[in-house]
Amino acid sequence: MKAIAINGSPRKGWNTDLILQEALKGAADAGAEVEMIHLYDLNFTGCRSCFACKRKGAEPAKCFWKDDLSPVLDKILSADAVFFGTPIYFGEITSQMHALIERLSFILMTYDDYSKKLFHGKVNCGCFYTMNVPQEGYEKMYAARMRQSFAVLNKLNGEVVDYASCDTWQFTDYSKFQTAMFNEEHKRKMREEQFPKDLAAAYQIGQKLCGKE
Template sequence: MKRIIIIDGGPRRNMNTAKMLQRLAEGAQSVGKDIELKTIRLYDLDYKGCMSCMACKLKGKASNICRFKDALTPILEEIAQADGLVLGSPIYFGEVTGQMRAFLERLTFPWLSYNDYSLTAPKRMPVVLIETMNGTPDRNNSNGYGTMEYCITTALGRPQHIVGYNTCQVAKYDNYELGGFSEEAKRTWREAHWEEDLQKAYDAGRQMAE
């Protein structure tokens, strides 16, 4: 049995980020019954970022799983045992969402040793990082998972990236003050790229499960 944990760091159900994660899950599921998938929507949970309680660094009791107790506790424990981790987030002001960032603080700070600055997770595993944004490959402000990507790469392994560029932010642009965007240009982009982006997510899921 392979266990894959999918973390949805976006607030909107059934929009771009959630859809890419759903397709990734379908890809993983296509491999067969021996795959256990769990999708966690961070916006449904009541939790904090790192509280700096330093419990994970206590002498004789150091832990590479966060000791602070809240809604994230069981999820962090499951990730420690998982066989694959998928993170998805829209880009807000050039970064992953605040909820994703807070989650990543809790995930990664316990990996970091202040004795020798090494980063050690309970278990290495394949990782896929998904981002969706208004930006295009040529013109974007995304710093993606930022410094957290270094922690993930060192402690879990080099992640695979999937980026959904130039996404449709709303169904009908005319209903909003979104004059900086052309609905037609968004549509044209979507027709050319969206299915391909979803396919990349599906393939990544299948590959992770295999």
């Protein structure tokens, strides 16, 4: 069994990365071989409209553009579980994650018939979002939008689970930054009390999506 995590945050060792590491730990404890991929380490763009994937006789669900993302797309489609992690930037997934989703979406659709399935395997997916706003803000403003951003994952024929880690700790030392909008005490409390619960939830999701309840 293979599980991969795809970190759509530029910050290694921060909220999104830590959540994904826990999901991978859960997957590993469920018996999976695991791998972390940091999108911001890779050199790639969104879809280049080369249309190689739309040529007659082309291998289905294959991106022929050669850059650092092409092998990642292959890995997603051959994994048993994939954990996507992204901070919310201006109400959206990050630009690198968006570029990945664009590439994945295009190889999974055909101009013959939008409803035709090109992928017949099964990949379970966990989508982890981290953000500044509290849980109510996520439910109200972002939850539906995030599901829409990752809608292509429904074409992977597996389970799709969303998890939001809200009100995250953004700076090591708030006093060094202009952050009048945030209450450091409250942020610290969230970091100490809520974030460990988010990590535990990520671990459980990692296990569950790799077949261990």
